[in-house]
Amino acid sequence: MKVGLLGHGVVGSGVRKIIDDGLTWEVRELEVTRILVKDASEITDPRMTLHADEVLNDPAIDVIAECMGGLEPAHSYVKKALENGKYVVTSNKKMLANYCNELFDIARKNNVTIHYEASCGGGIPWMASLDRTRRVDDIISFRGIFNGTTNYILERMSREGSSFADKLKEAQELGYAERDPSDDIDGHDVRFKVNLSCVKAFDTLQNIDDIITFGIRNIDKKDLQWCADNGYACKLLGNGEFHADRICAFVIPTFLKKEDVFANIPLNFNAIESNSLTLGRAMFFGQGAGSLPTAHALVQNIVDIYKSQDPEINDKFPVAIDNSRHEGVYYIRTLRPEVFAACTDRMISDDTLITGRISLLEIARLAEKAADDKLFIAEVTE
């Protein structure tokens, strides 16, 4: 089976290496025949080209592995590949989470499929396990630490009592965080992964903008001090819950009791848990990123295609996210506590309060009303 690679960076070069090395008979059935790179200076292999059409229009290529990242031109290239009747595997959660409705539709019309194990949890077989569970069971909910960068920052801040700015800089120096870290620290990266996990877990297609998302940009040492003093650890969690005809989907820093297994996930690791009717809770833990772990997940998807194992077992249906169905208790630090007066259970300082039990949708509404660019919100587990 012939594979065309789009992008030869951290992930793309890992895919090329795993397939070229061919450790198993399945992988030896695959061959990377074309590799799209961006700059002439990157051409180090006769398979490399600067022209996308030479990959996307090559009739010999069966599968396109998209490893470029970003929205465009990744989206247009994937669209073209599907229209040309090629299967697609991608690690690009941002592109797919934004365009999955359109791309799934084009894939269906062209009798091919699009696979995205690597887009969520890197090498952890999270998507594959959702597929397996769904063959027998309904998923009730999932939650997870989907972003290693923010987990690293939160853990180091808690352990060392250091500032957010210092630990963000350290994560950037270690190569965990991008130069523009907004997608990570504002929770968007987790939002993309929650969107794709909902597609797999619940067979739903939802509007990504309805996924309520709070990040850790404004977290302060004193928030983590309150956590420690009260027996909690803070983690950025992505969540999905199925409620009959509606789903809740949200991203929020969460104060977890220290004995909760998620409270103890170290450094830049990922951990994701599903809860389903007969299996109950099942948890997946590992490196959510990195060249070879992420490439491993892409190659697994290509082997699935080679073996004609299409993991998508059900049609997807559009559903409205209704985050009024998720209720919790929230820790809120704000310059405008008066906006939250009606839901305040107690003030813990002049600018910090704990709410009574309230819907997440209402908290999001009040957060918008407060228009406070220093606002920090976390859910406090009971």
Ligand SMILES: NC(=O)c1ccc[n+]([C@@H]2O[C@H](COP(=O)([O-])OP(=O)(O)OC[C@H]3O[C@@H](n4cnc5c(N)ncnc54)[C@H](OP(=O)(O)O)[C@@H]3O)[C@@H](O)[C@H]2O)c1
């Ligand atoms: N790194 C990880 O551990 C990881 C884990 C999970 C998922 N992912 C996802 O995998 C994707 C790739 O990430 P990465 O870390 O491999 O990024 P990367 O190292 O920056 O690699 C992307 C490569 O694609 C090239 N590229 C970009 N636009 C191109 C174009 N128009 N034509 C040809 N080549 C182009 C880039 O070239 P230039 O450098 O010249 O721009 C770069 O070599 C992203 O969607 C990311 O979110 C990454």
